[in-house]
Amino acid sequence: MRTSQWSAAALAAGLVVTLAACASADEGGDGDVQTGQELTMLIGSSGDAETTAVQAAADAWAAETGNTVEVIAANDLVQQLGQGFSGNNPPDIFYMPWDQFQTYAAQGFIEPYADELSNAGDFLPALAEQFSYDGEFYCAPKDFSTLGLQINLDAWEAAGLTDADIPTDWDQLADVAQALTTDDQVGLSMGREYARVGVFMNQAGGLLVDGDTIAADSPENAEALEYLQGLIADGSLKFPQELEAGWGGEAFGLGKAAMVIEGPWINGAMANDFPDRRFVSVELPAGPAGPSTFAFSNCWGMPVGSETKDATLDLIEFLTSDEQQLAFAEAFGVIPSTESGSAAYAEQFPENAAFVAGVASATSPVGFQGAAAALADFNVQLEQIGSADPSALLGPLQTNLQAAFDEANG
């Protein structure tokens, strides 16, 4: 009995000393950067190129500041984040996907740190707005991508098309898609999801959320779906599932689709998997209501009340610096999220100028709290796009978005 009491006392004393040491280390780190921190970073990687680049950047920062960063490439980012938070053991820094950001912010999972960054004012305003919740700028946009139209040059030339034929509106797009369609190649392909179809809705002048009202079942949105149905009926638009490809880029690389609608990530994918594919990326053709594209962005998320906040902030400043973002751009094709960085990017990578040019007309996909489930259901309904009436697709979306919107704002 006595021994155990003594050992308990010793243990308690040891704990106190350790805690005190921790506390003093923290105080010492005040002002300049903490050292000796072991950070965990969870990323949803697009492939080896991205994982390697992020790891290299994290290692560079770690070596400079005397910390360590373990980079974990998630198999399923959202699931692993949910698991981390529910187990009260979230990663210190992670990719926060755009479609989950509002939900995470509304639920109080993430720290609104962005205003504390020294480069808080450098980000593109549209991105800063995307990662704001309730008027507060939450997290630093990591980078961004817009959608463009990729054209397979071999197929293009084989069909006798020239630079003058590059489509700038819907009719021209339909024409070239028709011209490019052959027995074993479809003119146009893209993911069968809101993140692609929604672009056409915006180009037709439709919106899902118009101010404070949900307008998913507007005639403009129906017009966009009808246009796509016309392409499907012509046989010039097929979705990757129908082409036995995992995503648009794979269908493009395999030569099953002559044009696809993807973002700058397609450069890395083609370089890795289909190095022989000759292609260009051009701006998306404009719809009846003008040009429009989607901008996708992740931000660097930090769990609320993070114990490693100072070190993580420093790491985020490092990762979002123009220099580091341009290195990422070179490694896996994303566009820097700062104004100066994106300008430098357009100069440095002229072949990607179309993606940067898209920024002018880019909007963010709808992502308020609860919208993700409604949009997931819409993606499922889109499987019927070939046969269904547009109102049958948009009606449920309207109802579900309205319910989610009421709940988020109720």
Next chain:
Amino acid sequence: MPSTAVRPRRGGGLRRGEARSGWLFVAPAVIITAVFLVIPIALAFWVSLSDWNGFQSPLNPRVNFVGLENYAAITVDEGLDRRNFGISVRNNLYYVLLVVPLQTILSLLLAIQVNRAALRGKGFFRTAFYFPSVTSTVAIVIVFQFLFTASGAVNAVIGAFGIDGPDWFNDSTGLVHGALSAFGVSGPPPALAEPGFLGISAWEWLAGPSVAMSSLIMLAIFTTSGTFMLLFLAALQSIGAEIDEATLMDGAGPVRKFFSVTVPMLRPTLFTVLTLGLIGSWQVFDQIYVLGGASAGGTISTPAFLAYRSSFVDLEWGQGAAIAFILFLFIIVLTLLQRWFLKERGPKKRKKSSTSPSTTTEDSAASATAFTVDGGLR
């Protein structure tokens, strides 16, 4: 305990402290059961009644009790949550209706074949049939994905017969709907189009398993029938040769022997197989998860997958737990029903005196099996 109280005091000496040692010996089992079973179930039940959003412990003070709200959201409140739940129940219902009988019949037939004395290469066949059961489901699903793509091996084979195969894992057409459209019925008659139970119209309830789900049904039968074959094989081998001889002497042919002797003697095993099959197919998850769950127009989603998705992706942990509890109740009720169906009844009336002992043994055997089934579940 009362017996020690009436016993004279001096007699207690030898047995003193027995209860305490007893508790000590069962303590590891009790603790493990509590930590890994009782507490998690209680906690999950609490989550299903709370608004926990998956942040920190479900017992932290910011979590509120919301009563049956989560259960209501998926069963009575109109909306996407209820619809998703309804669709997943429908999908799983068709899955169970096809998988359980087919895998039971197939495994029984396989067991009888590999049990035949005259069969050459018995060991080879037993191993071959059992092999899918020891392979990871994930690996099999991925192989099936390749086999069942639009230009895969399966379509190549049926293409040789001039049939244009579907794009299996992406085809959301229900088999019943497909069959009806062959007769020119492509839309619901107005009476069936109204939203019904769980927000799903009768037309959708009657859709039948989708082509994608049917591929998963084939996969499930392929993987599980080996395991159940083994159970049947063990039971068949415990049927003595003298019974075979007696049957032969009574002049029963092979068909009569199968239905009047073999199947009744396999009743406890049949119960085990049906129960395990029922539970396993209501809990189907890994196949769905590997395929992404949302593909094929939502026709392969199941309650187990939906519970996972609501929790981890949509952060509706309460709803996820509520789905899990509803599923739990479902399985319990169905297992009890099936137990009632398989109860020995008939012969009692005719020859009470001679059959009653055998009935009791069989009943106790059945309940013993049921007990291990429950144990095996955990």
